[in-house]
Amino acid sequence: MSVHEQITAHTRKMHSHLEAFQRMDDAREAAIEQAVALCASGEAFTTDEINRITARINDHAQRGISPTRPYVTSEMVAAYVQRKLSAQ
Numbered sequence: 594m595s596v597h598e599q600i601t602a603h604t605r606k607m608h609s610h611l612e613a614f615q616r617m618d619d620a621r622e623a624a625i626e627q628a629v630a631l632c633a634s635g636e637a638f639t640t641d642e643i644n645r646i647t648a649r650i651n652d653h654a655q656r657g658i659s660p661t662r663p664y665v666t667s668e669m670v671a672a673y674v675q676r677k678l679s680a681q
Contacts (some may be wrong), residue, residue, distance in 0.1 A: 607657070607658055610653070610656070610657035610658060610659060611657075611658070611659055613653060613659075614650065614653060614654070614657075614659035614660075617646055617649055617650045617653065618650065618662070620646050621643060621646040621647060621650065621662060624642045624643045624646060625643055625665065625670075627642075628640060628643060628665075628667075628670050629670060629673060629674055629677075632667075632670050632671055632674045633674045633677070633678070638667070638670065639667065640664075640665045640666060640667055640669075640670060643664075643665045644664050644665060647662050647663070647664050647665070650662050
């Protein structure tokens, strides 16, 4: 394989890795928004789905160039909602 082909293959692999990260990160953000909405309306919520996706993101990051994400607690969500409501 020529150097050009090797570089192209490597670039495609990195791009694919980052695309997978972006899909997972979008899903994580949607799960966070859902938890925030439930919390803001006084309904019960969990961070289980957020943290399931976070674990997948962090595992994925170990095999490439994407960043990791922190795990989220219910206290973090409640504090965010409180700050958001206080700012209004």
